Amino acid sequence: MAIDVYWRLPLHGCKGELGIRRANRGDWAPPSPGNLAPGFASGASDGSTFADHLADIARAAEISGFYGGLLVSFPNTDDPWTIAPALARETKTFRFMIAFQPGFIAPAHAARLSASLQRVSGGRLVYNVISGGGGPAQLWWGDRVAHDDRYARTSEFLDVLKGVWQQRPYDYRGRFYQIERGGLAPQLAAQPIPEIYFSGSSDAAIAAAGRHADYYLSHLEPWDGLREKLDRVRDRTAAEGRRAKFALRFDILARPTPEEAWAEVARAWQTVDPRALARIDAGTGDSVGFERQRGARPRAVSGYRDLDVDGHIAPGLWGGFNLFRGGPGIGVVGSYEQAAAWLDRYLSAGIDAFVLAGTPHLEEAYRVGEEVLPLVRARVGDRVAVSVPAEPASALSSI
Amino acid sequence: MSASFFWTLPVEGDAREPSKKRAFVSVLRDQRRGRFTYYDYLLQVARAAESAGFAGAFVPWSERGDDSWIVAASLAREVRRLTFLPELEPGFTTPVYLAKISASFQRLSGDRLAWKIDLERDPAVRRAHGDTAAASDWFVRADEFLSAARGAWSHEPFDFDGRFFAVEKGGLKAPLAGRPLPAIYSAGRSDDALAFAAKHVDVHLLEGSADALRAQIEALERAVARAAESSVRLSERPVRRGIRLEVVARHTGEEARRAAAGARADALVGDYATVAARIDALAELGIDHFILDGTPHLEEAFRIGEHIFPRLTTAARPAVRAA
Numbered sequence: 013m014a015i016d017v018y019w020r021l022p023l024h025g026c027k028g029e030l031g032i033r034r035a036n037r038g039d040w041a042p043p044s045p046g047n048l049a050p051g052f053a054s055g056a057s058d059g060s061t062f063a064d065h066l067a068d069i070a071r072a073a074e075i076s077g078f079y080g081g082l083l084v085s086f087p088n089t090d091d092p093w094t095i096a097p098a099l100a101r102e103t104k105t106f107r108f109m110i111a112f113q114p115g116f117i118a119p120a121h122a123a124r125l126s127a128s129l130q131r132v133s134g135g136r137l138v139y140n141v142i143s144g145g146g147g148p149a150q151l152w153w154g155d156r157v158a159h160d161d162r163y164a165r166t167s168e169f170l171d172v173l174k175g176v177w178q179q180r181p182y183d184y185r186g187r188f189y190q191i192e193r194g195g196l197a198p199q200l201a202a203q204p205i206p207e208i209y210f211s212g213s214s215d216a217a218i219a220a221a222g223r224h225a226d227y228y229l230s231h232l233e234p235w236d237g238l239r240e241k242l243d244r245v246r247d248r249t250a251a252e253g254r255r256a257k258f259a260l261r262f263d264i265l266a267r268p269t270p271e272e273a274w275a276e277v278a279r280a281w282q283t284v285d286p287r288a289l290a291r292i293d294a295g296t297g298d299s300v301g302f303e304r305q306r307g308a309r310p311r312a313v314s315g316y317r318d319l320d321v322d323g324h325i326a327p328g329l330w331g332g333f334n335l336f337r338g339g340p341g342i343g344v345v346g347s348y349e350q351a352a353a354w355l356d357r358y359l360s361a362g363i364d365a366f367v368l369a370g371t372p373h374l375e376e377a378y379r380v381g382e383e384v385l386p387l388v389r390a391r392v393g394d395r396v397a398v399s400v401p402a403e404p405a406s407a408l409s410s411i
Numbered sequence: 412m413s414a415s416f417f418w419t420l421p422v423e424g425d426a427r428e429p430s431k432k433r434a435f436v437s438v439l440r441d442q443r444r445g446r447f448t449y450y451d452y453l454l455q456v457a458r459a460a461e462s463a464g465f466a467g468a469f470v471p472w473s474e475r476g477d478d479s480w481i482v483a484a485s486l487a488r489e490v491r492r493l494t495f496l497p498e499l500e501p502g503f504t505t506p507v508y509l510a511k512i513s514a515s516f517q518r519l520s521g522d523r524l525a526w527k528i529d530l531e532r533d534p535a536v537r538r539a540h541g542d543t544a545a546a547s548d549w550f551v552r553a554d555e556f557l558s559a560a561r562g563a564w565s566h567e568p569f570d571f572d573g574r575f576f577a578v579e580k581g582g583l584k585a586p587l588a589g590r591p592l593p594a595i596y597s598a599g600r601s602d603d604a605l606a607f608a609a610k611h612v613d614v615h616l617l618e619g620s621a622d623a624l625r626a627q628i629e630a631l632e633r634a635v636a637r638a639a640e641s642s643v644r645l646s647e648r649p650v651r652r653g654i655r656l657e658v659v660a661r662h663t664g665e666e667a668r669r670a671a672a673g674a675r676a677d678a679l680v681g682d683y684a685t686v687a688a689r690i691d692a693l694a695e696l697g698i699d700h701f702i703l704d705g706t707p708h709l710e711e712a713f714r715i716g717e718h719i720f721p722r723l724t725t726a727a728r729p730a731v732r733a734a
Contacts, residue, residue, distance in 0.1 A: 039586040062586075063488065063519035087511075088584050094515035097484035101450065120540040121478075121503035128481035132450045151579035154507045154559070154571075172541065181539075192538035197475045199424075 015359065016259075017385060018109055019073040019377050020369035021066055021081040023089040030265065030336050030371050031280030037372065038062040040088075062090065067099050069373045070106045076381025080107025082140060082261070082367045086338070087152050093117075093125060100133040109138040109209060109367070114169035115155045115162065120176045120194055122169075127177065127200035137206040140229060141166060143217065147297030159298040163216035164188070170208065170224045177205050209259055209367075213241060214300035222248035225256065227365055231340040232262035232329070233304055235322050235361075241304075242362070259365035260358055263333045263343030264376070266351040266384050270327070273345050277330065281316045284335050289313050305340045328354060336371075343369075351380075352387035359390040413730040414694055416720075417467040417496055418460035418712050419655075419704035420453055422476030427452050427707065449477070450485055456708045457490045463716025464729050467494035469655075469702045472529055474536050480512070487520040495520070496596060496702075498527040501552060502542035506559035506576055514564070514583055517590040525594040528557060528612075530604050544575075550603040551575070557595070557611045561645060564592050595646075596653065596700075605631050608650055609638035614700045616653040619677070624696055628652060653700030654693060658711070660686040660719055673706065687722035694727035 025035030028048075034041040036048070039062060043052045049065030051058040073081050083092035096108040108129070117125070129137045143162040144150050150157075157165060168186045175182045180195025195201070210225035212218070218241075221228050228245045230238065242258055249256035267273040313319060321329040321342050328346030335341070344351045355366065370376030435441045457468050468490075470479040479497035487495055495516075499509065509526075516524045530553055534546060544552050555573040562569045567582030582588070597608050598616035608615035608631065617627045631650065638644045657678035661667040664682045671680040679686055690701065705711030720729055 061519050061521070067488075088587060090518060090587075091512045091515040093480070094484050094512045094519065097481045098488050098519050100485055101454075101489065116505045116508040118503045118541045121500070124478045124540075125481055128478040129485075131448060131477060132481060132485045134448070148580055151577075152507070152581045154505050154576055154578040154581060156577060189541050190538075190543050191541050192543075193535070194539040194541070200477070 015390070016079040016365040017077070018107070018365070018367040019069075019076075019078040019081045019380075020367065020373065021069055021073075021083045021095070022369075022373050023066070023084050023092065023095060024086060024338070025062070025089075026065070026069075026371065026373050027336075028372050029280070030276060030333075031283040033283060037065060063095060063098055065374070066090070066095060067102050069377060070099055070103050072374050072377040073381070074103055074106040076377050077385060078106070078368075078377065078381060080105075080109055080136065080138060082109045083111060085111040085113075085142075087149060096137070097129055097132060100129065100136065103136075105136070107136045107138050108133065109140050111140040111142055113142055113144050113153070113155070114166045115144065115157060116153060119169045119172035119189055120191060123173045123176045123196055124200065126173075126206060127196055127203045130203035130206070131199070135204050138209065139206045140209045140211060141170065141224070142211045143220075145297040145299040145302065149297060159214065160216040163212065163214070163220045167220040167223055170220075174205060177201060209365075212301065213304055217300070218245050218248050221245055222252045222254070222256075225249070227257045227259040229259040229261055229365075229367065231301060231305070232260055232342040234342075235325060237304065239361070257364040258362060259367060260363050261367040261369075263369045263371070264351050264380055264384065265330075265343065265345045265370060266348050266380065267346075268348060268383075270345075270347045270350060273347065277316055277332070277345055280336060281332075288335055301340070305334075305342075326350070326353065326357070348383045348387055351384045352389075355384070355388050356390050359388070413728045414699040414701060414723075414726070415466045416464070416729040417469045417494075417700075417702045418456075418463070418465040418715075419469045419471065419702060419708070420456055420482060421706070421708045422453075422471055422479065422482055423473050424449070424476070425452065425456070425706060425708050427709075450482070452709075453482060454486050454489055456712065457486050457493060459709050459712040461490055461493050463712045464720050465493065465703075465712065465716075466730055467496055467523075467525065469527065469704075470495060470497040472498035472500060472532075474539070483524070484516060487516065487523065492523075494523045494525050494594075496525040496527050498529050500529050500532060500537070500540070500542070501556040502537065502544055503540065506556045506571075507563045507578060507581055509556075509560045510563040510583060511587065513560075513593055514587040514590055517593070518587070522591050525596060527596040527598075528553065528607075530597055530599045530607060548575075550607060553607060554610065557607075558645070561592060561611075564588075598655070600627060600630075602630075602634070605634035606638070609634040610643050611645055612650060613646060613648055614651045614653040616655055616700075616702065617698065618655065621692070621696075624654075624693075624698075628696060651700055652696070652698045653702065654698050655702045655704065656690075657704045658686060658715060658719070659705065660714065683718040683722060687719050690719070691724045691727050694724070699727075 025038035025040035027035050049062050050060045085092050092110040143166045165188045168188045172184050172189045176194045181193040182195045184191040207226040209227045209229040210221040211229045246256045265273050319331040321331045328350040330345040331341045333341045333343045344354050470483045472479045483495040483497040552575045555575050559571045559576045563581050568580040569582035571578040594613045596614045597612045617624050635650050657675050659667050659671040659674050659678055659680045660683050667680050
């Protein structure tokens, strides 16, 4: 089975360096010299848009060998359901992994949007189904459904989406959705249903993932806890008579030598406001994944190496990326060989796909594609041999 | 004064789906197979409309067709000037989501999005798409939907507590915020539709014969006056009058009538001068937004640009930018 490697498409804006405080690629920061996409020639916008830059990143990712990209979605990002169709005709092989919350689009409409996107892109749509972090952000979206109900709704949503896609007429009566004589038009129904990357760490999330996930997508966590979580997903999926596949999502800061990579971190660390260290632990939602990340961090941090993760397995995992952006913090910092070795470890432990990212996204897509991915040695035969669920931890540490 | 002309994109197909092209005999080399999609043809239609002098492209919502939003967004970056007017169903996304995907569209297109809010969809089609709102709630929800979408667009923080939608401390922030709100179009003859237009809409589309149009215009004006009296209108712009028209125009009336075999009963059929005069007459009724349609859509867009637009009086001459 082939391993799919995705890159992140930064719909939230991008920065030229890790330590720049605000995105200077895109218009998330006030216009000033050195800003790009849109650029500011002689103090005025040059007429380009951030979508032009996103198109460049998508093309860089496909040229560099990535299977596609994750189109992230937060309140203040451009939206994947607009960006994916806008870039579909400008790319050839790049798959659009659209992050979205089922609560915001009716499932039959989502099926129509998706099948139309399959037609315009030649079947290059992938889903990243997220069910929301709760708290004020959920109310910003206009969604008042409680945590566990959101996953029940997600599960119903995916049942209905598949139902209207595969049956005509299709009828459904659920808690959240009702369909009466539904079903897609023939040219839409003929399209393939996108693969589903499913995110969420709670029991309710894992139950829904067991039913629907083609891939269970997790942020990187310290291995012992992550292994335990993946085991729960594996068990729950098996209970549904299905086989789970796993994907991991993390940043990579790789350079020819470890020293050069850590020098980048040291430079960025100069910009960290000490209060930011406290602030990143102050979540307001009901996200179990967020709590897992918080639990992984040391209580007192005096230097950036205090944020090393899983150093007993191998060097090169670091937990401070979310000091420089939103979201989870753990990723790879090290040489090209060290970065590739971590990918190999995870492959050996049963991971089936990656969603990677680096700052800045355009140049780092080339770097990771050209310098790191060619060093990954895992062969399918090896991987299957060591990915038997019995002892994934020992498989991880043995490479 | 000049009028705004939009061309209709054939989302249900135009007898020209690339996959349905007839094959050549085997001795002729054929490179097409698998290389083109229907969207390649839709782009050609949109470019034809742009070349012909239309200001925008109307993308209807049809349960038999490709989705209006995906069609509009997938072509926006390849057409430089056209405004895209997708038809949208109020019950199918949340209002905040409409605001967010639309702000993204404005950013990537240079503010070339307009909204056609559908108020007339067959209830059976709506139920087939999971929309179970009762007929009596239909306009209440549409009103809430657009009020909340508009509020999330323009105010931050924004709170809304309706029967169908709720938002707390919402509203778009920079850089999504600050773009012009898409121009809003609607259609419908009912009192509810006219009241909706008077409250929310920039262009209300009328239909029917000249006498029916006069009656609708009067009814619309009454609704606008009522909205003004009770200060419910949410736009500072006046409600403009529009119309959707299928056009079958040829050199002679006889040719046009022959070509109109598959056209709608209310299509505008005739020689070029007659069709242009009919559009002029509509303009004299105060109609200044025209959404035209004709099959096949590529050839007919050029035909209108070459033969109809030059014959229009000043009042009806097309403005190349949408209002």
